[in-house]
Amino acid sequence: MEFVIDASAIVELFTGPSPDQGLRRTTLTSRGAAPELIDLEAASMIRRTVLAGRMHPADGRARLQEIGDSPITRTSHRPLLSRVWELRDAITAYDASYVALAEQFNVPLLTCDARLGGSNGHRAEIVVYPRS
Numbered sequence: 369m370e371f372v373i374d375a376s377a378i379v380e381l382f383t384g385p386s387p388d389q390g391l392r393r394t395t396l397t398s399r400g401a402a403p404e405l406i407d408l409e410a411a412s413m414i415r416r417t418v419l420a421g422r423m424h425p426a427d428g429r430a431r432l433q434e435i436g437d438s439p440i441t442r443t444s445h446r447p448l449l450s451r452v453w454e455l456r457d458a459i460t461a462y463d464a465s466y467v468a469l470a471e472q473f474n475v476p477l478l479t480c481d482a483r484l485g486g487s488n489g490h491r492a493e494i495v496v497y498p499r500s
């Protein structure tokens with residue numbers, strides 16, 4: 369694996385009007401991974417966009433299918449739970465699953481979440497990309 373990607377970044381890639389070129393380049397030319405949780409988080413984010421009237425439900429379904437079909441390797445979050453718990457004071461359990469996986473593979477975590485990018489108490493390199 370060459371990177372871990374979180375839901376904010378993958379949703380930006382598939383739904384953003386103009387995703388950052390660096391994010392696109394990295395995800396198109398390298399092998400990535402994410403906890404299986406990524407698909408549920410992406411569904412939740414796309415659902416909010418649809419409910420807010422910023423995306424047609426059919427488009428939301430199509431984007432979610434594309435995300436599900438993406439070549440990102442999904443890994444079980446269960447082996448990460450101990451580290452997720454250790455990170456409880458610094459970040460949410462959801463974010464910690466991505467951080468723990470990035471630590472495990474010793475690769476950068478790609479995100480569009482500036483708050484996660486500013487977090488501490490972990491060993492992960494976090495690369496924050498802008499939302500379009």
